[in-house]
Amino acid sequence: MRLAELGFATPSTLLARYGLRLERVDLGLPIPGSFWGDEEAGIIGTTVYARDDTPVHSLLHEAGHLIVLPEERRESVHTDATDSIDEEDATCYLQIVLADELPGVGRQRLMTDMDAWGYSFRLGSTRAWFEQDAANARQWLFARGLLDEGGAAVFG
Structure with missing residues (x-):
């Protein structure tokens, strides 16, 4: 399932409950902070980046990385959240x-x-x-x- 099918409003609200922001990236542009590249979600600080073609599992995975981190570590995250x-x-x-x-x-x-x-x-x-x-x-x-x-x- 891709975000185009789900939309951005509900995931944005979900992420906001954890103090995170979802930023929509235009199709065809690279996704900032994406570890895997292509259509996979990216993370920088407390922002998760995604496009309409981003898989929902990717969005939730990258958001999950930020959620499990202590708040003081979130701001320094860029692309790769952890090796733990x-x-x-x-x-x-x-x-x-x-x-x-x-x-x-x-x-x-x-x-x-x-x-x-x-x-x-x-x-x-x-x-x-x-x-x-x-x-x-x-x-x-x-x-x-x-x-x-x-x-x-x-x-x-």
């Missing part, structure tokens, strides 16, 4: 949970898109990882107040 395995796992988990906040997306659709893009988990699929192998990520997010006891997102 714990933060990467937490980001993947959080992007799945946040998909439920976007009408027409939801976690099942997002996990399918993540698999199609090529996310790699040792159990073979995003869903298997999320349901059977992500206790460390869930606990990491809970300990930092980003998930409640039921596993729902807590907004900043």
Whole structure:
């Protein structure tokens, strides 16, 4: 699913709940702060950059990177948020949970898109990882107040 299908209003509102801003980039222009290039979302400071052709999973992943960082580290981010395995796992988990906040997306659709893009988990699929192998990520997010006891997102 691409942002053109979803629109920018709902994701902008979701990101704002964490003190982040979503900036729309015109089609054909490079996306600032994009780690992967092409249509993939980018991050610089507290801004997530995306185009109409940006996949929703990419937007949520890059936003997730900023959300899991302590606020004092966010401003210094440019393109690559972390090399921490714990933060990467937490980001993947959080992007799945946040998909439920976007009408027409939801976690099942997002996990399918993540698999199609090529996310790699040792159990073979995003869903298997999320349901059977992500206790460390869930606990990491809970300990930092980003998930409640039921596993729902807590907004900043």
